[in-house]
Amino acid sequence: MSEHIRTSVLFVCLGNICRSPTAEGVFTALVERHGLAGSILVDSCGTGDWHIGRAPDSRATAAAAKRGYDLRHLRARQVNIDDFDRYHYILAMDESNLRDLQALRPHHHKGHLGLFLEFAPNGDLVDVPDPYYRGDEGFVQVLDLIESASAGLLQRIVGEHS
Ligand code: 4NP
Numbered sequence: 427m428s429e430h431i432r433t434s435v436l437f438v439c440l441g442n443i444c445r446s447p448t449a450e451g452v453f454t455a456l457v458e459r460h461g462l463a464g465s466i467l468v469d470s471c472g473t474g475d476w477h478i479g480r481a482p483d484s485r486a487t488a489a490a491a492k493r494g495y496d497l498r499h500l501r502a503r504q505v506n507i508d509d510f511d512r513y514h515y516i517l518a519m520d521e522s523n524l525r526d527l528q529a530l531r532p533h534h535h536k537g538h539l540g541l542f543l544e545f546a547p548n549g550d551l552v553d554v555p556d557p558y559y560r561g562d563e564g565f566v567q568v569l570d571l572i573e574s575a576s577a578g579l580l581q582r583i584v585g586e587h588s
Contacts (some may be wrong), residue, residue, distance in 0.1 A: 431587045434467035436513035437542065442472030442502035445519040445554050445568055447482040449542065451495040452569070453576045460580065470500070473526040477502040483558070486585050489565035500587065510535045512540070517542040521551035545578035546571060
């Protein structure tokens with residue numbers, strides 16, 4: 427039963443200014459639409475430290491706003507070892523992010539560490555492609571992939587608790 431859900435999700439990319447803040451904004455909105463805001467903690471971070479403290483990339487913010495998601499309040503942070511104890515699901519945007527997280531993972535970690543797109547139904551892609559050096563269409567693709575995987579992830583979480 428959904429009112430008994432107590433879980434937490436951390437989305438991870440490289441810089442925490444494009445893909446993972448987009449995933450945080452999209453998944454948070456989905457959770458709120460399902461009345462689960464008090465039940466599922468959502469956050470994002472980056473494996474790198476270049477953009478700590480910065481707001482999301484303006485292209486990500488603009489693309490998200492066109493679909494009704496507000497990313498402007500988010501600030502980049504770097505992953506840290508305590509995240510492995512705090513979050514039930516740690517979801518990497520691409521295989522490179524996942525390798526970096528696996529290298530940091532404490533031996534006692536029992537949570538779910540994997541690729542976010544494993545939750546996207548019928549998807550062919552393994553990675554959410556890094557849009558940083560691409561044009562606006564890269565950010566649209568990021569949103570499409572993230573919306574799809576977010577729906578699958580919420581379905582999984584609700585299913586696990588029903
Ligand atoms: P993100 O995109 O990992 O989706 O936030 C990137 C942001 C910045 C850089 C690379 C990827 N960078 O090289 O600074």
